[in-house]
């Protein structure tokens with residue numbers, strides 16, 4: 619694959635395409651964080667059987683403040699480790715620039731300013747957050763060379779930027795700064811000791827001290843969810859797909875387009891919840907392709923999986 623320029627990559631992102639994004643940790647499969655269809659295409663290309671929240675990459679701390687609410691400790695960590703291999707999970711400020719699917723429906727957003735010069739060039743040109751999970755297909759090791767990244771998901775991208783071999787080679791450290799508590803969610807090359815030197819002792823590893831709902835990576839609507847529904851019962855809102863449709867405002871997809879359904883999923887949950895229905899019914903979703911991740915999330919919301 620011919621390597622693309624940073625400008626080509628920014629143009630591809632603007633056109634709703636995916637990119638291969640070099641960072642100092644691993645190569646990422648990038649998309650405009652505000653474009654739910656593009657974010658759905660990331661999950662599709664990776665063949666990920668689940669929707670988990672993704673990291674939004676930005677050019678600098680000023681851009682981070684636009685999408686997240688940073689308290690003093692988040693700012694201190696940003697000052698100490700950005701640009702670099704540290705991701706901060708913080709309350710979301712801008713739900714447009716980082717769409718619901720990118721956050722898996724959560725009220726928090728994971729933000730990182732990568733240290734890699736090419737990554738920062740792309741982010742500065744694009745001037746909007748870029749979600750990027752590692753560029754491997756699901757279940758395979760994260761690519762740390764341009765050739766490996768192209769081999770994994772090059773088929774899915776509109777631009778592939780060669781940033782050489784990744785200097786760090788393991789994923790960024792993920793730290794949450796929520797409700798005044800700082801917790802280590804994923805170990806990485808920035809160590810616990812280095813973080814504690816800046817903000818003092820951490821809450822435990824994001825386990826026992828998690829305040830319910832805030833740090834969970836499993837967003838579920840308030841209303842009970844009933845899956846494989848072919849019609850709405852009294853008081854329910856039906857989220858339609860393909861031939862099974864209720865109120866068109868709540869359609870996951872009016873055709874039978876899985877990418878569109880994935881892009882709409884978390885948003886429809888929220889919109890339906892706002893109407894205070896007795897329940898949310900969801901039309902059957904095929905189990906193929908992105909349907910696997912959609913069904914995984916629906917089963918969790920319906921209480922079938924922990």
Ligand code: TXA
Nearest residue numbers: 643645646671672707724726727728750751752789790
């Ligand atoms: O080094 C890296 O971090 C690479 C490069 C490409 O930047 N990216 C990466 O992304 O590893 P991904 O999607 O594979 O990992 C994101 C991690 C997951 O462990 C996810 O659960 C966590 O960040 N995460 C993201 N948003 C979160 C949130 N709102 N709350 C809790 N955890 C979150």
Ligand code: MG
Nearest residue numbers: 751752753760
């Ligand atoms: Mg990964």
